Amino acid sequence: xxxxxxxxxxxxxxxxxxxxINCTYTATGxxxxxWYVQYPGEGLQLLLKATKADDKGSNKxxxxxxxxxxxxxxxxxxxxxxxxxxxxxxxxxxxxxxxFGPGTSLSVIP
Amino acid sequence: xxxxxxxxxxxxxxxxxEVILRxxxxxxxxxxxxxxxxxxxxxxxxxxxxxxxxxxxxEIFDDQFSVxxxxxxxxxxxxxxxxxEDSAMYFCASSESAGGRETQYFGPGTRLLxx
Numbered sequence: 296x297x298x299x300x301x302x303x304x305x306x307x308x309x310x311x312x313x314x315x316i317n318c319t320y321t322a323t324g325x326x327x328x329x330w331y332v333q334y335p336g337e338g339l340q341l342l343l344k345a346t347k348a349d350d351k352g353s354n355k356x357x358x359x360x361x362x363x364x365x366x367x368x369x370x371x372x373x374x375x376x377x378x379x380x381x382x383x384x385x386x387x388x389x390x391x392x393x394x395f396g397p398g399t400s401l402s403v404i405p
Numbered sequence: 406x407x408x409x410x411x412x413x414x415x416x417x418x419x420x421x422x423e424v425i426l427r428x429x430x431x432x433x434x435x436x437x438x439x440x441x442x443x444x445x446x447x448x449x450x451x452x453x454x455x456x457x458x459x460x461x462x463x464e465i466f467d468d469q470f471s472v473x474x475x476x477x478x479x480x481x482x483x484x485x486x487x488x489x490e491d492s493a494m495y496f497c498a499s500s501e502s503a504g505g506r507e508t509q510y511f512g513p514g515t516r517l518l519x520x
Contacts, residue, residue: 327506338411338513339448339496346506384448391461392438392450393498393509 297322297389301396304382308375308403316370316399318359318385326387328352328361328368333382333398342370342383375403407431409512411497417518418487426482426515428497437480438498438509439472441465448496454480455503487519 301318308314320328330342330352343352348363357372368385380403385396410429418424430437439451453460454472471483480499484491494516498509 327508329508331511338494339511341508341510344508388504388507388509391453391503392463393440393448394450395448397447 297326297387297394299385299387299394299396301383301385301399303397304400306399306401308401310377310403310405311374312403314370314372314375314379314401316383316385316401318368318370318396320366320368320385320387322366322387322389324390325363326389328359329386329388329393330357330359330368330370331384331386331395333384335381339384375401377403377405379403407433409497409499409510411495411512411515413515414513415516415518417520420489420519421486424484424487424517426484426495426497426517428480428482428512429478430480430497430499431510432478434499434501434510436460436500436503436507436509437472437474438500439482440496440498440511441493442496442514443490443493451482453503460503484517487517489519492517492519 298321327346329344331339332342343354345352345361351360382398412427437454442448452462494514497512500507500509
């Protein structure tokens with residue numbers, strides 16, 4: 296069945312460091328891919344998405360490119376801030392439901 | 406910007422009691438969903454709902470669970486007889502249509518604690 300794998304955390308970075316969170320997926324067909332973010336004590340917010348191969352989703356300095364050949368959708372940010380501390384979920388839309396990866400906890404220290 | 410809302414934000418209940426979690430999806434959306442997240446674990450799909458019928462449900466969504474759209478705006482999840490293992494964050498989501506390219510928008514969640 297469809298699934299999403301992402302790098303295990305927790306990840307701790309210093310402010311202004313470069314961030315990469317790896318995500319790979321298995322799916323039949325060509326699903327849309329998403330990154331959702333969950334700030335402490337809050338719900339799931341859509342961070343960015345890409346709907347087809349080679350699309351790049353971007354928002355708030357975060358980017359991810361839909362790579363069909365490697366079935367990947369890695370999340371990157373050039374310079375993280377303390378306010379980026381959260382759990383990040385890679386996900387795909389399997390037609391009638393969203394399948395989430397296990398989440399990666401990011402802590403950014405000043 | 407339109408958003409999905411959920412009430413209550415927190416609910417504490419005794420084992421065996423019934424709970425109803427409420428959601429107001431985005432107004433022009435036609436597809437509705439419930440997910441849950443047990444503390445520290447991944448978000449899991451429970452059920453999808455369209456045109457007053459369940460479209461798909463997971464193995465988690467057993468006879469103790471039911472969903473309903475009682476009026477034109479609310480979408481509810483009922484747990485008939487709660488168990489300790491039902492303690493989780495429950496998220497409602499909605500989308501304009503179904504299909505692999507659609508974006509589901511999530512509410513802030515209801516944290517359910519069963520004692």
